Amino acid sequence: MNKIKVANPLVELDGDEMTRIIWQFIKERLIQPYLDIELIYFDLGVESRDKTDDQITIDSAKA
Numbered sequence: 130m131n132k133i134k135v136a137n138p139l140v141e142l143d144g145d146e147m148t149r150i151i152w153q154f155i156k157e158r159l160i161q162p163y164l165d166i167e168l169i170y171f172d173l174g175v176e177s178r179d180k181t182d183d184q185i186t187i188d189s190a191k192a
Contacts, residue, residue, distance in 0.1 A: 130163075138167035140192045145174045 141156070143149055160166065171189035178186060 135166040
């Protein structure tokens with residue numbers, strides 16, 4: 130099956146615990162098989178936010 134080409138990237142916001150599991154399921158089952166799309170990834174888990182003093186949250190909002 131041909132994938133649909135998406136012109137603009139999708140900002141991927143990863144969170145903690147169940148958010149990661151649910152997003153992974155959605156991405157693998159509903160997005161990647163059908164769309165040719167660039168994903169811009171941000172890890173918004175607690176460790177990443179602490180390590181960057183929440184700069185990653187600001188950067189992801191700007192994306």
